[in-house]
Amino acid sequence: MTTEIDGKQTGVLDRSRLALQDDFLRAAVRFTADRLRGKKRIATESLGNWETWRERGMQIRSHTVANLDYYLAQFTENVEAAGGHVHFADDAAEAAQTVMNILMEKQARSVVKSKSMVSEEIGINHLLEEHGIEVVETDLGEYIVQLARETPSHIIIPAIHKNRRQIKDLFTEAGGENLTTDTKTLTAFARNTMRNKFLRADVGITGCNFGIAESGSVVLFTNEGNADMVTNLPKTHIVLMGMERLLPAFADLEVMANLLPRAATGQSITTYMSVITGNRRRGDIDGAQEMHLIVLDNGRSRQIGDAKMQSVLNCIRCGACLNVCPVYRQIGGHAYGSVYPGPIGAVLSPVLNEGEKYADLPYASSLCGACSEACPVKIPLHDLLVHLRQRHVEHGHTKTMERLAFRGFKVAFSRPNRLNLAIKMARLGQKALVRNGHIESTLGPLKGWTAGRDAPTVAKQSFHDRWRTLQSELQTQHNHALEPKAERGGDVE
Amino acid sequence: MKRTEFLTRVSARLGRNGVPGDSPARDVVGVPEFWSQRELSERERVDRFRDNLVNLGGEVHLVSSVDELRDALSEVLGSLRIMRVGIWNDRELQELVNPVLESYEVSTWGIEPASAFVDMDLGITGAQFGVADTGTLVLSCGGGRGRSVHLLPPVHLAVLRASQIKTRLGEALQELSSHLTEIDSYVHFVTGPSRSSDIENDQSIGVHGPAAEIVIVVENL
């Protein structure tokens, strides 16, 4: 995470400046986002009634979150009944410690992982490396990001910002010989490297797309097949799950299986959907002998009961909101400086982490609503962003200048005559700045605007001022126009 | 206890004293009616299954007798120059295909050691269901139906009866739902070959899982 530039704490705007200068990054993000948008459109159209499906998705997720205590109890009991071990973690540190404890007990030397945003959230890789445990990301994109010592810049396509030349260099450094930039060659290198890791690893760590309460099953949606190796080849399987990722029943999984892949990558279903219920049964020869489920809160339960924010827990982490976001499109994922980027990240990061660190993220949005429109479970993301800005104001965290400005707004805009006066003053004030009928000056409070755009000037006469004249002009025309009608005997006002 | 503390906190946020004893009332469950009420004939299901799987780069052979099944299998094995074959320890499946496998090096799950399956060229399995809507195979793994048989080799071949092909995913899920206590610890829904688009959104096949998915659908059996 690049929350520091030259050792200084920075905000999303500073970080995005770096991104905005990176033409490759922006081209790569646009390219992939466009592909995904197009594929999503085709996939949702083929389903028909996409809106009805979204409505379903929203209803099912809302119901689950509104009864999360019940379903969480049912789910975890069923996991245990199927032979799994369940751990609860209040925060990231506790979850990471729980993982460590299991690894210590198993005397694990090497760990294979499949993509899991929760594992990023608890920063587990770092901790494992500190303890001298080898940890390998096995999803191709995650592996690339890991070799580059970076974090994912997209929740579905972690290496969206890397090109094939960079990837070839990374793979060469990792021991690849005679590699070309050809996708096939690069993929083959990853496959061969990973095979050995899978077979040797002591523990596999995965996330969890959905937990099915009625059965205690963990469901994973993947395309590469790495998650199935991670779950089945090592002796121990650890599942990291955000506490809200549940569905009441298998019937509901059918809805999500239709929504998630379409929204995420425009597929009608992912290549693999793996339903894992506890550990291997007596008589099974492969599959993990021990399964540990870690249920993470880390700020999630705080959103329950907040009428507005509760819906953020409906998120199924499909990434659709990133792909349509015009801000993400310009600045990419790292500029957000948080584990979760894009619109969902701008909502989730500040609520999962209290304090000032991510407080500026809700402002990194033009509130265009593309995210809300794309979201397969109808989370009103742009409303939540405004809601977070309101919280920020209520807690007195906004800048003094801004507060004064809006106090001025209140005074001026609560009475038309006051507004009139304010406008007159503005008209006077702008005089020094006007060139060729608009404002180009890049100084002053509007510099964010004028650095890249000309600004209009306040009109000589406002509409309020013009109204009387306009009205009487139209009236005269009417009277004029009505005369011939009177002859026809028309009765018009 | 941690669990109680954790759940109580959630209940409190939801405005109640503890986890409710009764399951919550629901007015909306599962897919919209227009989706579940569709009815397709077996012919339509088979065709849709094939079309969808082929679209994703899978291979589907429709056969209508045991002899045809064996011919198709032997053609596949021959054309791919397969030498080592892994197979589920499943009587019915084995009876269907064994005559073809005589000239191959065959490892049967549970008979040969699991480590042998790392080096198979092709894995043969049955499947519990097919799903027409998506071209999906449902593999419920346990006992003789080892997971590694279809996960590890570069080619996966499944034998499926036409009558096992359901219209939609939900029918297969319904089956799990109605046998909750007997659910295998691993049920794998497989749709086409393994793929990734992580390098410049350029799709590549056979990343970690099999690069080829071949299904022989047997009709009238």
Add this chain to the structure above:
Amino acid sequence: MESYRDEHEHEEGHMMKVSLFVTCLVDNLYPQVGEAMVRLLDHLGVEVDFPQAQTCCGQPAFNSGYVDEARASAKTLLDAFEDANYVISPSGSCTGMVHHYYEEMFADDPKRVRQAVDLADKSYEFSQFLVNVLGVTDIGAFFPYSVTYHPSCHGSRLLGVKDEPLQLLRNVRGLELIDLPYDTDCCGFGGTFAVKMGDISTAMVTEKVSHVRETGARVLVGVDMGCLMNIGGRISREGEQVRVMHLAELLYEGVQAGVSD
């Protein structure tokens, strides 16, 4: 020019009356847009009234998190339009604000809630009113230029104004309508966002202008002056020769040309 009014008056038996919600931006920066609207509505036989007590929908404050400040300004609208039959604005964003947030914003005050619900029920964006209420899609305009249309986010997403402006444009004689690539992508305006996150906003509008340029159109038209101010400001900075117009301005100019034609 009388023909429309004649028809309309005969149908309705009396003139339809609407109130203009001019929006603060048009009021003070682009009054000619308000004027074009009034003249067009008048041309269609609709009587327009302009309650003077209105200021602003409150969106600049609301979107920045200042609800109390937004409320102060929103109240002027609730009062100004208390007796109106229809409230027509040149902005999908401002009308969208009324539709989606007023009721909730005044939730603590039953009287204001009633006013808010009532106002939302009778509020329309300009093109929405023409097409869906008046049933007018061909306004008899002539405008012999190539035009591309930018659908503003709030108008199209919050308020659902999607096809109305296009229907009106398609019926303008002489007008060549060219699709704008990535039309639904935000132009980067977003109110205070454009100032607060100026660099990001500029990158967004630069991409938008590059798409406008790709169309080769002489005119960019829209139904929201916030977005047009933003795109127009960038067009002007880049020295592009594209005319930026509100739909009402274009139609009014076209009607005048249509009459003399």
